[in-house]
Amino acid sequence: MSRPSPGRFRLQAPPNLDAEHGLDLLRTMVRIRRFEERCVELYSAAKIRGFLHLYIGEEAIATGVMAAIDLDDAAVSTYREHGHAIAKGIGTDVIMAEMLGKVDGVSRGRGGSMHLFDAATRFYGGNAIVAGGIPLAVGLALADKLQGHDRVTVCFFGEGAVDEGAFHESINLASLWNLPVLFACENNHYSMGMALTRAEAQTDLALKAASYAVPAWRVDGMDVLAVEEATRKAVTAIRGGEGPVFIEYETYRFRAHSMYDPDLYRDPDEVAAWKQRDPIPALASLLTELGHLDEDGLATIEAEADAEIDVAVTFAESSPLEPLDDLERFVVSEVTP
Numbered sequence: 001m002s003r004p005s006p007g008r009f010r011l012q013a014p015p016n017l018d019a020e021h022g023l024d025l026l027r028t029m030v031r032i033r034r035f036e037e038r039c040v041e042l043y044s045a046a047k048i049r050g051f052l053h054l055y056i057g058e059e060a061i062a063t064g065v066m067a068a069i070d071l072d073d074a075a076v077s078t079y080r081e082h083g084h085a086i087a088k089g090i091g092t093d094v095i096m097a098e099m100l101g102k103v104d105g106v107s108r109g110r111g112g113s114m115h116l117f118d119a120a121t122r123f124y125g126g127n128a129i130v131a132g133g134i135p136l137a138v139g140l141a142l143a144d145k146l147q148g149h150d151r152v153t154v155c156f157f158g159e160g161a162v163d164e165g166a167f168h169e170s171i172n173l174a175s176l177w178n179l180p181v182l183f184a185c186e187n188n189h190y191s192m193g194m195a196l197t198r199a200e201a202q203t204d205l206a207l208k209a210a211s212y213a214v215p216a217w218r219v220d221g222m223d224v225l226a227v228e229e230a231t232r233k234a235v236t237a238i239r240g241g242e243g244p245v246f247i248e249y250e251t252y253r254f255r256a257h258s259m260y261d262p263d264l265y266r267d268p269d270e271v272a273a274w275k276q277r278d279p280i281p282a283l284a285s286l287l288t289e290l291g292h293l294d295e296d297g298l299a300t301i302e303a304e305a306d307a308e309i310d311v312a313v314t315f316a317e318s319s320p321l322e323p324l325d326d327l328e329r330f331v332v333s334e335v336t337p
């Protein structure tokens with residue numbers, strides 16, 4: 001796989017970068033990072049159970065993409081979705097309660113880490129099935145088109161999902177029917193322990209999308225400003241009725257696939273090289289160079305994020321488990337004679 005070139009990772013400032021907007025992007029990335037770091041602690045304390053897939057290292061994508069879409073646009077995600085959910089605007093309190101399986105969780109504690117869902121912010125999951133969200137996103141986009149809504153659906157998935165038939169069937173229909181959907185492929189180069197280069201004969205993912213007559217391009221997923229700019233361009237075209245777009249955001253997860261994964265398949269030098277491209281210090285450095293941030297400002301952003309997560313954990317811990325009497329609520333069964 002491609003290894004980033006050594007040396008300091010420098011972001012290019014777009015000429016019109018607004019200081020407050022840059023700081024907002026930084027705040028969102030820090031909030032996501034701190035949320036997940038706290039999840040690691042809670043997992044070690046057995047307060048979070050089951051699977052836990054962390055997004056650490058990939059925060060620039062959720063942050064940049066959500067900054068480029070409207071509140072009324074929809075997002076569909078995967079099991080690595082905490083960052084998407086936070087950036088979409090769901091409260092960290094109700095997300096944390098869901099992580100702990102509590103009734104005040106965003107899915108009433110019935111979903112946990114992989115099944116965050118919130119209709120109010122048009123965040124349509126969290127999905128444990130690789131590529132499972134892609135047909136759903138295309139369905140949402142079809143519904144918007146048929147109902148005449150001027151809305152876009154963003155569908156996040158990993159490069160591993162491009163191996164799945166559901167991806168190919170969905171992107172084909174989206175193209176054929178000219179649907180308002182952004183295929184947001186987060187290429188972190190590994191599908192569990194399987195490197196992209198070992199799984200796919202053609203590793204140029206944009207080329208696959210282009211074969212369905214979908215405009216497709218690749219962007220540096222560690223550069224939040226580049227992510228936002230590319231996504232804005234795509235969303236403008238989609239909203240303009242030009243049909244779907246595919247973007248490959250090149251990224252890397254700094255941690256193992258899940259908490260159960262000993263991570264023996266990645267060269268530690270490769271991991272270390274990608275950590276040099278951490279999107280958070282990269283943006284902080286740029287904002288500092290531009291005079292929009294100093295050490296105190298960064299410390300404040302970090303302290304605010306920590307305080308927010310403290311409140312979220314307190315809320316989650318004090319929320320009850322769903323009462324046993326509710327066990328059969330929302331369970332639909334059909335008895336055939």
Ligand SMILES: Cc1ncc(C[n+]2csc(CCOP(=O)(O)OP(=O)(O)O)c2C)c(N)n1
Nearest residue numbers: 080128129130158159160161188190191192
């Ligand atoms: C249909 C299906 N096949 C296999 C799995 C097991 N599985 C869970 S995560 C994963 C890796 C997917 O990698 P990718 O789509 O690149 O996303 P990433 O985990 O890298 O974010 C696999 C194969 C699954 N959940 N669903």
